[in-house]
Amino acid sequence: MRLALNHATTKRWPLEQAVAACAGAGLAGIGLWREEVSAYGLEATAKLVRDAGVPVTSLCRGGFFGAEDWFDDNRRAIDEAAALGAPTLVLVSGGLPPGSRDVDAARAHVGAAVGALVPHAQAAGVRLAIEPLHPMFCSDRCVVSTLAQALDLAEPYPVEAVGVVVDTYHLWWDDQVWAQIARAGTAGRIACFQVADWITPLPEGVLLGRGLPGTGCIPLRRFREAVDAAGYDGPVEVEVFHADVWDRPGGEVFAEMVEGYRAHVEG
C-alpha cells in the first residue's frame, strides 16, 4: 500500500500507537513533525520506527525563512531528518516580513535560502521539498503559492537536493496544476505527495480546516493519477489538520483515513 499517515492527521495520538498502527496496516510509512519528534526524543523516535519497520516518509517542517535563525534551524532540521532516515524535509517557506508589501522579494529570498541549504542537505542525504501553500496563507505562512512558483524556485538546484511537494489541499483550485504536475514529473522534482480534502466553512485562522479524504470537493483520484502519470511512485501521505479530527480517538481516525484513501485516492 502506498498510503502513509502524516502524524499531524492524528496529532494527539501517542507516537508509539500511531507507528504501531502504520506497521499493523502495512502502510508505506509515517510522516513526522519536529515538535512531536523532539518531545519523544530524536534517538528514541528513530529507534521506534526502525524497530517497527515503518519508514519515515517525510519530516515536517523546515522553512520559515523569515525567522532570524532560519539557517541554523533548517540545518538542524536536515540533521533530524537524516537521523530519522527520512528522505525528505518539507519546507514551509514563511510569509512576508513584518511590514513588508513585497511578495516578489520574499519569494526571491526563499530561493536564495534554499540554495544556501543545499550543500548541507546533500551531505546529509536529505532532499529539501518546497511546498506551495494555498494562497490564503501567502502573507503569514508561505509566500510560495503555486506549484509553478515552487518549481521555478527549485530549478537552479540539483534534482536530488531540491524537490517540491504536491499537496491536494493547497493546489486543487489552480487550473495550471495539471500542467505543472507534468512539468514536475519530467524534471524529477516530485519529492512528496500529500492528500487532504477541501471543506467549508473555513475556521478562524484557516489552518485547521482540512477534511479527511472523500469528505470534500477535491478530485483526489485525479491528483493521484496525475502524479502517477508524471512518474511519481512514492508514498501518498494523508495530512489533515482539523480540530474536530484531532479531538477523536486516533484509531478511529486512522481507520477512516484508510477507508477514505481506498475509496477516493487509490480506487
Place this chain on the structure above:
Amino acid sequence: MRLALNHATTKRWPLEQAVAACAGAGLAGIGLWREEVSAYGLEATAKLVRDAGVPVTSLCRGGFFGAEDWFDDNRRAIDEAAALGAPTLVLVSGGLPPGSRDVDAARAHVGAAVGALVPHAQAAGVRLAIEPLHPMFCSDRCVVSTLAQALDLAEPYPVEAVGVVVDTYHLWWDDQVWAQIARAGTAGRIACFQVADWITPLPEGVLLGRGLPGTGCIPLRRFREAVDAAGYDGPVEVEVFHADVWDRPGGEVFAEMVEGYRAHVEG
C-alpha cells in the same frame, strides 16, 4: 478624484448619508449592492443618486450561476443596473454545485452563462464584469480564481458587453497578475477596479476579513499604477468587508478610507 465608495465598506450606513458623503467629498461615485438598493427601493435609489449628482460606478452583484433561477435573476440584476445608470454589473460566479468535484465543468458553465446574458446586457447598455475571487472562495462562492481565468471566460464575447474586475484583495498573491492586468488592458476588458487590503488572521468563514487601504500587505499603489498603465482611467472603488469596520460610524470609516486612498493608492 477617482475614488469611489463601495457601499459594502460602510454597510450599515444609511444610503442617503453615504451618497451625501460621496457628493460632499467629490468622489467619482458609489458602488451599490442589490440588497440595499432593494430595501431603499430601486426608483428611490436612482432618484437619490441622480439628485446628488453621484454616479453609480457598479452594481454588486450578479452571478451565482449555480442557483436554479440564475438566468432570470441576472436579467433582473442587469435591469436594476440600467435603472441606476450603473455601467457595470459585477458577477460573482458561484462555487461548485453540491457534491461536485469538477471545477473545470463549473468554470465552463460560468462562461456559457455569461454568454447567455450578453444579449440582454447589450440591450440594456450594461457591461457584465467577471470577478475572480481569491482561491479560498473557490468551492463555495466563485470558481473563477484568477484574472487569467476571468479573461479566458470573457474572451469569446464582445468587449463592450463583458469585462473583468481587478480587485486587489483577490489577486495580490498571484505572480501572474501583472501580466494579466496588461493583457486585460490591451483587450480593453478592465470594467472595474476595486481596492481592499489583506490582513490576518482571517475570520471564520473568511468573508469579513478585509482591511481598509494601507492596513495590510498589498502593494495597492503598484496595482493602481498597473491598471493605469493598462489604459484604465475609471473609478477606484474601495470595497472592504469587515465586521469591525461595519460596527464603526460610517462617517469615521469614510474619512479613513479617503485618507488611506490618498496615502496608499493615489499617492
